[in-house]
Amino acid sequence: xxxxxxxxxxxxxxxxxxxxxxxxxxxxxxxxxxxxxxxxxxxxxxxxxxxxxxxxxxxxxxxxxxxxxxxxxxxxxxxxxxxxxxxxxxxxxxxxxxxxxxxxxxxxxxxxxxxxxxxxxxxxxxxxxxxxxxxxxxxxxxxxxxxxxxxxxxxxxxxxxxxxxxxxxxxxxxxxxxxxxxxxxxxxxxxxxxxxxxxxxxxxxxxxxxxxxxxxxxxxxxx
Amino acid sequence: xxxxxxxxxxxxxxxxxxxxxxxxxxxxxxxxxxxxxxxxxxxxxxxxxxxxxxxxxxxxxxxxxxxxxxxxxxxxxxxxxxxxxxxxxxxxxxxxxxxxxxxxxxxxxxxxxxxxxxxxxxxxxxxxxxxxxxxxxxxxxxxxxxxxxxxxxxxxxxxxxxxxxxxxxxxxxxxxxxxxxxxxxxxxxxxxxxxxxxxxxxxxxxxxxxxxxxxxxxxxxxxxxxxxxxxxxxxxxxxxxxxxxxxxxxxxxxxxxxxxxxxxxxxxxxxxxxxxxxxxxxxxxxxxxxxxxxxxxxxxxxxxxxxxxxxxxxxxxxxxxxxxxxxxxxxxxxxxxxxxx
Numbered sequence: 001x002x003x004x005x006x007x008x009x010x011x012x013x014x015x016x017x018x019x020x021x022x023x024x025x026x027x028x029x030x031x032x033x034x035x036x037x038x039x040x041x042x043x044x045x046x047x048x049x050x051x052x053x054x055x056x057x058x059x060x061x062x063x064x065x066x067x068x069x070x071x072x073x074x075x076x077x078x079x080x081x082x083x084x085x086x087x088x089x090x091x092x093x094x095x096x097x098x099x100x101x102x103x104x105x106x107x108x109x110x111x112x113x114x115x116x117x118x119x120x121x122x123x124x125x126x127x128x129x130x131x132x133x134x135x136x137x138x139x140x141x142x143x144x145x146x147x148x149x150x151x152x153x154x155x156x157x158x159x160x161x162x163x164x165x166x167x168x169x170x171x172x173x174x175x176x177x178x179x180x181x182x183x184x185x186x187x188x189x190x191x192x193x194x195x196x197x198x199x200x201x202x203x204x205x206x207x208x209x210x211x212x213x214x215x216x217x218x219x220x221x222x223x
Numbered sequence: 224x225x226x227x228x229x230x231x232x233x234x235x236x237x238x239x240x241x242x243x244x245x246x247x248x249x250x251x252x253x254x255x256x257x258x259x260x261x262x263x264x265x266x267x268x269x270x271x272x273x274x275x276x277x278x279x280x281x282x283x284x285x286x287x288x289x290x291x292x293x294x295x296x297x298x299x300x301x302x303x304x305x306x307x308x309x310x311x312x313x314x315x316x317x318x319x320x321x322x323x324x325x326x327x328x329x330x331x332x333x334x335x336x337x338x339x340x341x342x343x344x345x346x347x348x349x350x351x352x353x354x355x356x357x358x359x360x361x362x363x364x365x366x367x368x369x370x371x372x373x374x375x376x377x378x379x380x381x382x383x384x385x386x387x388x389x390x391x392x393x394x395x396x397x398x399x400x401x402x403x404x405x406x407x408x409x410x411x412x413x414x415x416x417x418x419x420x421x422x423x424x425x426x427x428x429x430x431x432x433x434x435x436x437x438x439x440x441x442x443x444x445x446x447x448x449x450x451x452x453x454x455x456x457x458x459x460x461x462x463x464x465x466x467x468x469x470x471x472x473x474x475x476x477x478x479x480x481x482x483x484x485x486x487x488x489x490x491x492x493x494x495x496x497x498x499x500x501x502x503x504x505x506x507x508x509x510x511x512x513x514x515x516x517x518x519x520x521x522x523x524x525x526x527x528x529x530x531x532x533x534x535x536x537x538x539x540x541x542x543x544x545x546x547x548x549x550x551x552x553x554x555x556x557x558x559x560x561x562x563x564x
Contacts, residue, residue, distance in 0.1 A: 133304030
């Protein structure tokens with residue numbers, strides 16, 4: 001008991017700070033990734049052959065674009081796009097510096113997950129709404145996105161968990177976070193307790209996010 | 224109301240160009256229920272989807288209320304589509320929305336105000352008999368109830384035309400009858416013109432005024448339902464009729480029966496259904512009729528009776544007997560081709 005108390009006394013500040021940093025990184029980059037990823041996913045679904053805004057060129061272009069980015073491991077991407085990061089946020093270090101690579105990494109992933117979710121929507125319903133003389137943008141919003149909501153939520157859950165994993169590497173550019181904590185203290189300084197505690201917190205975090213996502217999706221899904 | 228002029232629709236496939244619809248002319252009159260029947264692959268679905276341009280015909284024109292809608296702008300086409308309701312084989316409802324929302328969402332998107340939306344949902348949910356189910360989700364409903372929701376959704380736009388794309392094909396016979404009953408009610412009480420496609424002859428029998436028989440993308444027979452059931456012309460039409468009543472005997476059976484007489488099919492229509500002609504004939508002429516099969520088909524606008532009879536007697540007397548039938552408004556067909564002693 002006393003050892004746990006003394007562990008908390010020694011480490012709660014550091015761990016608390018790391019949790020906060022992880023939340024910051026995940027929260028901000030998730031927000032931007034969603035803002036980019038969902039429209040991008042929608043775009044590749046709508047420009048697909050046979051869809052309402054069929055456009056071979058745009059479809060192929062974005063398809064390739066997403067595949068290229070998704071081919072690069074995050075740790076490489078982090079350094080690969082340093083100049084771009086500098087251009088966008090003016091710095092390449094700290095939480096601010098890691099947001100850009102995290103978004104570049106996650107947005108295409110979300111776009112792919114969106115694509116799958118949207119393609120699951122019964123094309124018959126879209127057809128029924130077209131037959132009723134309803135505008136395409138209304139159909140996109142009220143049929144496609146609405147019906148895909150449960151799958152979108154599950155996709156975003158997966159993306160969020162992937163994002164948490166990616167933030168572990170953010171320590172490389174001095175952004176901190178739980179992964180960085182486990183690496184620096186746990187691995188480099190042989191503070192095994194800190195590593196265990198961090199991993200434990202990450203497990204709890206991932207578990208809660210997944211259960212929350214599942215529950216929310218199940219609530220929206222009615223079949 | 225709906226006039227299709229020389230519609231063709233080609234699809235490009237890996238194996239070349241396929242003509243799904245090949246030069247179809249079709250006229251659906253205001254207020255009628257027009258059935259298009261054909262086997263799968265005959266082009267029915269493509270045809271009905273050409274009516275509201277879900278499928279753009281390769282050539283030909285589609286007139287709705289005398290306006291050629293193939294030349295309309297997207298905006299005007301949308302306005303026309305609002306006058307044409309459509310129901311589908313697989314219902315095509317929003318899975319994530321309640322019955323109420325399934326009916327109300329399209330109305331809201333079409334710009335009706337809240338009170339109007341509420342009024343219409345209540346009205347049409349009642350017409351289709353789903354007032355109790357407004358808060359249910361489609362997954363909690365049976366197939367027939369889902370189709371009722373789809374019908375309410377289509378009716379709530381207050382269309383002049385309803386297109387039915389195999390609306391009863393996924394339903395069991397009893398539910399099919401209930402849905403057909405509903406379509407008939409809609410047609411009678413709301414005066415909505417209905418164009419439906421089906422592969423089931425009983426759909427045609429129960430509710431259609433006019434029928435087009437489709438084969439390989441072309442109309443091979445067009446007539447009123449009564450004509451079609453009493454005097455089918457095309458072999459495909461006859462095949463469809465056989466699905467609801469046994470009209471044909473096997474050639475071997477006919478041959479066997481021909482040893483001692485002729486096999487005749489008598490088709491009674493309208494007034495002639497009421498007369499005891501068969502009894503009269505056996506009194507007047509020296510023939511002994513033996514009924515092999517008999518049935519009566521109730522159509523929307525009349526009754527058609529069929530009797531297949533074995534007439535025992537000399538050929539020249541049988542011939543006189545048949546003349547008597549014809550004079551009394553019964554159409555006859557000699558099975559096996561000729562009369563026998």
